[in-house]
Amino acid sequence: MDHAPVPESAPTVVADMARRARAAGRMLGHSPTEQRNAALRHAATALRAARAELLAANARDVAAFAGAASFRDRLTLDDARIEAMAKGLEDVAQLPDPVGRVLSEWSRPNGLKIRCVATPVGVIGMIYESRPNVGADAAALCIKSGNAVILRGGSDSLNSARVIHAAMQAGLRAAGLPVDAVQIPPDADRRHVADMLAASGLIDLLIPRGGKSLVERVCREARVPVLSHAEGLCHTYIHAAADPEMARRIVLNAKMRRTGICGATETLLIDSAIAPMLLPGLVEDLATKGCTFRADARARAIVPDLPPATEQDFATEWLDAVMSVAVVDGIDDALAHIVRYGSSHTEAIITEDAAVATRFLNETDSAVVMWNASTQFCDGGEFGFGAEIGIATGRFHARGPVGLEQLTTFRYEVIGTGQVRP
Amino acid sequence: MDHAPVPESAPTVVADMARRARAAGRMLGHSPTEQRNAALRHAATALRAARAELLAANARDVAAFAGAASFRDRLTLDDARIEAMAKGLEDVAQLPDPVGRVLSEWSRPNGLKIRCVATPVGVIGMIYESRPNVGADAAALCIKSGNAVILRGGSDSLNSARVIHAAMQAGLRAAGLPVDAVQIPPDADRRHVADMLAASGLIDLLIPRGGKSLVERVCREARVPVLSHAEGLCHTYIHAAADPEMARRIVLNAKMRRTGICGATETLLIDSAIAPMLLPGLVEDLATKGCTFRADARARAIVPDLPPATEQDFATEWLDAVMSVAVVDGIDDALAHIVRYGSSHTEAIITEDAAVATRFLNETDSAVVMWNASTQFCDGGEFGFGAEIGIATGRFHARGPVGLEQLTTFRYEVIGTGQVRP
Numbered sequence: 001m002d003h004a005p006v007p008e009s010a011p012t013v014v015a016d017m018a019r020r021a022r023a024a025g026r027m028l029g030h031s032p033t034e035q036r037n038a039a040l041r042h043a044a045t046a047l048r049a050a051r052a053e054l055l056a057a058n059a060r061d062v063a064a065f066a067g068a069a070s071f072r073d074r075l076t077l078d079d080a081r082i083e084a085m086a087k088g089l090e091d092v093a094q095l096p097d098p099v100g101r102v103l104s105e106w107s108r109p110n111g112l113k114i115r116c117v118a119t120p121v122g123v124i125g126m127i128y129e130s131r132p133n134v135g136a137d138a139a140a141l142c143i144k145s146g147n148a149v150i151l152r153g154g155s156d157s158l159n160s161a162r163v164i165h166a167a168m169q170a171g172l173r174a175a176g177l178p179v180d181a182v183q184i185p186p187d188a189d190r191r192h193v194a195d196m197l198a199a200s201g202l203i204d205l206l207i208p209r210g211g212k213s214l215v216e217r218v219c220r221e222a223r224v225p226v227l228s229h230a231e232g233l234c235h236t237y238i239h240a241a242a243d244p245e246m247a248r249r250i251v252l253n254a255k256m257r258r259t260g261i262c263g264a265t266e267t268l269l270i271d272s273a274i275a276p277m278l279l280p281g282l283v284e285d286l287a288t289k290g291c292t293f294r295a296d297a298r299a300r301a302i303v304p305d306l307p308p309a310t311e312q313d314f315a316t317e318w319l320d321a322v323m324s325v326a327v328v329d330g331i332d333d334a335l336a337h338i339v340r341y342g343s344s345h346t347e348a349i350i351t352e353d354a355a356v357a358t359r360f361l362n363e364t365d366s367a368v369v370m371w372n373a374s375t376q377f378c379d380g381g382e383f384g385f386g387a388e389i390g391i392a393t394g395r396f397h398a399r400g401p402v403g404l405e406q407l408t409t410f411r412y413e414v415i416g417t418g419q420v421r422p
Numbered sequence: 423m424d425h426a427p428v429p430e431s432a433p434t435v436v437a438d439m440a441r442r443a444r445a446a447g448r449m450l451g452h453s454p455t456e457q458r459n460a461a462l463r464h465a466a467t468a469l470r471a472a473r474a475e476l477l478a479a480n481a482r483d484v485a486a487f488a489g490a491a492s493f494r495d496r497l498t499l500d501d502a503r504i505e506a507m508a509k510g511l512e513d514v515a516q517l518p519d520p521v522g523r524v525l526s527e528w529s530r531p532n533g534l535k536i537r538c539v540a541t542p543v544g545v546i547g548m549i550y551e552s553r554p555n556v557g558a559d560a561a562a563l564c565i566k567s568g569n570a571v572i573l574r575g576g577s578d579s580l581n582s583a584r585v586i587h588a589a590m591q592a593g594l595r596a597a598g599l600p601v602d603a604v605q606i607p608p609d610a611d612r613r614h615v616a617d618m619l620a621a622s623g624l625i626d627l628l629i630p631r632g633g634k635s636l637v638e639r640v641c642r643e644a645r646v647p648v649l650s651h652a653e654g655l656c657h658t659y660i661h662a663a664a665d666p667e668m669a670r671r672i673v674l675n676a677k678m679r680r681t682g683i684c685g686a687t688e689t690l691l692i693d694s695a696i697a698p699m700l701l702p703g704l705v706e707d708l709a710t711k712g713c714t715f716r717a718d719a720r721a722r723a724i725v726p727d728l729p730p731a732t733e734q735d736f737a738t739e740w741l742d743a744v745m746s747v748a749v750v751d752g753i754d755d756a757l758a759h760i761v762r763y764g765s766s767h768t769e770a771i772i773t774e775d776a777a778v779a780t781r782f783l784n785e786t787d788s789a790v791v792m793w794n795a796s797t798q799f800c801d802g803g804e805f806g807f808g809a810e811i812g813i814a815t816g817r818f819h820a821r822g823p824v825g826l827e828q829l830t831t832f833r834y835e836v837i838g839t840g841q842v843r844p
């Protein structure tokens with residue numbers, strides 16, 4: 001993907017950071033796997049050694065925090081969370097190196113050998129809110145994948161971020177890698193975010209992690225490619241030929257296992273042929289677990305107690321124990337609903353009919369489509385990626401979970417023996 | 423990659439076209455391979471049948487054209503060019519279907535099967551200048567890859583474009599596919615270009631083809647992902663351990679085979695250790711073919727007749743029989759020059775030293791890097807892609823030649839047997 005040319009010497013703090021990141025990233029990208037792994041292990045050691053300092057810094061952040069209790073909890077670190085961060089760094093060190101993988105190779109009749117090789121992206125800008133651990137997780141994935149990263153966390157967590165950042169740089173230093181590979185802005189000036197969004201040619205990729213308004217702002221204003229999901233309005237569609245017991249089990253999990261994650265099902269679509277038999281029991285299962293409902297008229301004709309849904313309800317990512325319910329007439333109706341209201345994140349069909357499932361898989365235009373499985377499986381760990389930095393719902397590069405491999409791009413290497421083009 | 427959310431019902435001609443393209447693209451994307459191939463063959467037949475009409479329309483375009491002679495030549499169609507267009511459609515019909523390829527697949531310990539499957543991008547916007555055949559070529563690649571396309575050619579070629587467009591739609595119609603899969607704006611209003619650039623959520627990908635100013639404008643203003651190259655400032659680096667005869671043969675081809683293509687070498691970098699022996703003969707070879715030079719002081723110390731190069735010369739894509747020449751001290755110096763002046767398109771090293779070549783391949787941050795081969799091989803046909811719609815120098819999705827496979831993206835399909843997430 002192309003973006004605007006490099007602005008000549010934009011005199012901002014971010015531009016200066018990005019230039020140093022570019023130079024550091026080049027060295028990181030060409031460094032041996034073991035050196036990057038050593039940096040991660042050293043960073044884990046440094047983080048554990050800084051435990052008391054980090055708890056004190058975090059206590060200052062929490063004391064100054066004036067927001068909602070749920071955000072305060074995300075902001076708060078304790079021994080267990082710090083150990084989990086350190087362990088996360090060590091876990092990433094154990095993962096396979098995504099850089100240098102030969103993605104494909106072939107030979108031409110003239111003897112040229114062509115291979116497509118995974119390379120680091122370059123300079124990544126991470127813009128996130130509240131949770132201080134996101135900085136450590138992102139730095140780990142970027143170091144491992146040979147990318148330099150600029151971490152712009154929420155201003156609420158600046159004291160915590162500084163201690164975590166120092167540990168990451170200590171790890172890089174101990175491994176003989178340039179500390180500029182992981183940087184944070186020197187202060188909480190909001191202008192740094194605007195400068196990161198405008199840093200075309202300086203930052204190669206932005207990854208926002210946070211609330212919908214943050215992500216939407218980044219997507220709207222960025223002059224740099226963005227990997228993100230603004231929302232996960234996931235659907236589970238129970239086809240007429242579903243196994244009823246499987247449908248109940250999957251829907252219960254897809255909605256209620258964790259309601260606040262982006263892969264949670266927000267809307268249940270159920271075929272009119274099976275709804276009278278299945279919907280009452282499903283509603284009872286879910287209601288027992290604390291779920292409430294917004295249902296269309298046809299669903300309410302079957303379970304009259306369900307509250308009515310508005311048009312807007314079907315466009316709402318609840319992230320809560322609330323489910324929108326609509327009765328549909330077969331797969332075309334279900335696909336039309338998903339096209340209209342979906343966010344291209346994850347959709348699932350439950351059916352024993354392989355032909356219908358194949359149509360659903362082929363014709364659903366989302367990053368992840370599932371057959372007879374819970375939408376909550378949309379996760380880097382569950383995909384086997386080892387770790388994830390987020391989920392992407394755009395149409396290019398990474399779609400779905402973003403792990404180490406998704407933090408690489410590629411180049412073609414053409415190897416000849418003196419060939420010239422006729 | 424994410425971009426801004428869909429503007430609600432922007433009341434433009436382009437928005438209306440894009441919505442119809444979206445619906446048509448869905449049908450195209452799910453259609454059998456043979457149906458898309460039939461559309462291409464029918465379109466070829468329709469194009470040949472419209473030969474007289476197309477020549478007459480083109481004659482009106484050419485008569486009204488007031489630009490330079492070289493652009494007039496690009497605009498002008500004759501029997502051979504029309505036949506080449508028709509043959510091109512049939513050739514694309516012969517290529518393998520890029521849609522539905524399984525790019526990777528694996529199983530998880532819980533029995534989930536995950537596969538990554540190639541899918542069409544969706545709606546592509548092609549913005550191009552002068553050459554009417556670009557419309558036919560682009561339409562063929564888009565139809566084959568299951569994408570709808572909006573073709574916005576130069577206003578100079580509107581009469582020609584209309585006849586070509588009618589042939590493409592006749593092909594779609596004859597194959598039972600929706601004609602809205604290939605559309606052109608109803609008139610030459612320049613506002614349509616601005617509307618295409620702003621069509622975030624309506625158009626998924628823009629591909630500009632034309633001069634540097636067009637491409638740069640698209641990259642600068644687009645709110646939609648762009649695949650393009652603004653320029654190809656390609657370098658060939660003759661390392662000290664080069665085979666001199668091979669170096670002369672390759673450089674002559676890389677510079678002079680065709681000077682106007684983006685893969686032509688613009689700058690020669692030559693090691694100080696080999697330059698005194700090699701540069702005089704190389705200059706003689708090239709000068710004999712009509713090449714002129716812009717050389718740095720060290721090159722002029724060896725071949726005093728060479729005209730001096732300015733700093734700006736090394737940043738210039740000549741697209742002509744002109745070559746910038748610099749003497750460098752080894753690979754680090756060469757890489758630094760390429761980082762400073764390169765356009766991330768194609769660079770080549772000529773050397774018999776495999777370790778140095780490996781460093782060059784690893785550390786050159788361009789879409790295509792070559793060892794002992796002519797940079798003019800950066801071409802979809804030469805890569806074996808069968809056809810190309812352009813070259814991309816961005817960092818994501820497609821880099822280098824853009825063929826059928828590069829006009830697809832992917833989704834994950836997750837196939838379960840009732841799994842729920844613990």
